[in-house]
Amino acid sequence: METTVSDRSAPLRLLPLGDTAWTVEFGDRIDPALHARVLGLAGALETARSSGLSGDFSGVVDVVPTFRSLTVYYNPLQSDGERLGRALMHLAESAGTASSQGRHWRIPVCFDDDFAPDLDDLAKAKGLTREAVIALMTEATFQVYMIGFMPGFPYMGGLPKVLEIGRLSSPRKAVPARSLAIAGEMCAVYPWQSPGGWRLIGKTPVPMFTASEAASPSLLASGDRVCWQAIDRPLYLEMEAAALAGVLARSDLLLPQGDQ
């Protein structure tokens, strides 16, 4: 998993978002090596916060890993922002990388026509058969860079290069919830029905966001890895019904750590 191209990374930068957040920026592009440093800092910060040894982080209220940076939000009445910024930079300089600390999921996807309105066009544009596209998607391992855009929406890298394709020139008004979608070098699942311009190539019965899972309403987290497993319609319908009834166990979708 580890990709060592960090030597060409930009210098570390500490950027203010007003007086309530700092962004520690490792670079300006999408790059697994940069993301490994983001996760390294996130891990070091979590350790420092949970140890309670350093008071510098006591006013921190939220920590958001992105492709290339970590944004740390704080309560300005409980935290000395300048001091927190210095402590974050100190931590970022000493923190290592962490690229495969996340969970490994195998998530079922049905690629039937009505779930995958852009699959045929994608195959045609790439000179591939439909089956070849599905094979490429299910053989690859995707990395979750960050959750954002909407609650539970995972931005995933790892799309086979041959499948890279631009967004639709005219976005759809309503993308069905749980659609598997690709755009550029990214892959995602829409957690909710929403407008969107990504290409839809399948649908999973697994909810990406479950508010009642209080510890982790978002199924995926930054640092997780995901493989797609093709399923047929009967199994899709069965799992969708189970999910609706609240009896689809998330743990059944986890692969043992280290298993590819």
Next chain:
Amino acid sequence: MQGMIEVIDGGLGNSIQDAGRFGYRHMGITVSGCLDPMLARCANALVGNSPDCAGIEIRGAGPTLEVTQGRVRLALAGEIGATLRRGSGELLVVAAWNSVTLDPSDVLEISYLPGGTAFLAVAGGIDSPRQLGSRSTYQRAMIGGINGKPIVTGNVLPCSSQLRREAREFKATPWRHGDGPIRVVLGPQQGHFKPESVEQFLGSDYQVSTQIDRMGVRLDGAPLQHISAQAADIVSDGVTPGVIQVPGNGQPIILLADCQTVGGYPKIATVISADLPRLAQLQPGQSLRFCAVNAAQARQALLERETQWNWWAYGITFDLPDAVINKDLTAGWPCTVG
């Protein structure tokens, strides 16, 4: 006994909000919370609540509420008022910045708010279910509030009830937000803009457009120029309420409490926390200006705001209705304050 409020008319643009939902932004869940936390604090203080109690944020046609059970104290903060129809048929005008106590079958009809934000606090706070640590309504994820939605006709809002009649009603002067330019800290991506555009951003007037909601406010003004076409996009990174992002068209968008957690437009500046509540009061057509401050000035502004708040809260006084004043008070107050 618990107090119970039934929503007779949901109005429009009203939602249950508290001080916000923290600790979930890495899952794409924004903070939400009342757009004007100072008004929420004021209204809560007038009914004896802690500042973070859940109440109703009003952003349009105010709701009409009937107490169906218990004795419930309420207070409004903001440029708004209400009419109270007692169960006896008596009609009373209820002004903001005054608490009022409703008995069962009393109906409070809250007026229309032409723009900006007001807040209704309920003694003890609205006791709707807490979801992910907060009662704040966040429609996008359908969490908080009642079933994750704004207030609608027919909602039933549980709250506290007074055990015995509290004769005093509390009042205060209206909270005054600071005026002058909205203070910002430049960045994080001011380098994506031509230096003359940064100057222009800080030196010219912007008009509030009609595109304004809990997610953000779009402004109209002379377009700001990025240093290149590529500089109008960044690889998405973290944003927060108060961030001013500028897409390719050069028109700034200020993000508010329900904004997304990450964004791909460069951020020219971020409004400081002391001035964030002022954004809740922006109305279409209004013009505004920005000025840049440093971290020390932002901190100073916040501490001054807190001092102002302490003085405001210190100025809360109370009235005794005539009926009480005429009684023999030597035995002490009719009831202790909750």
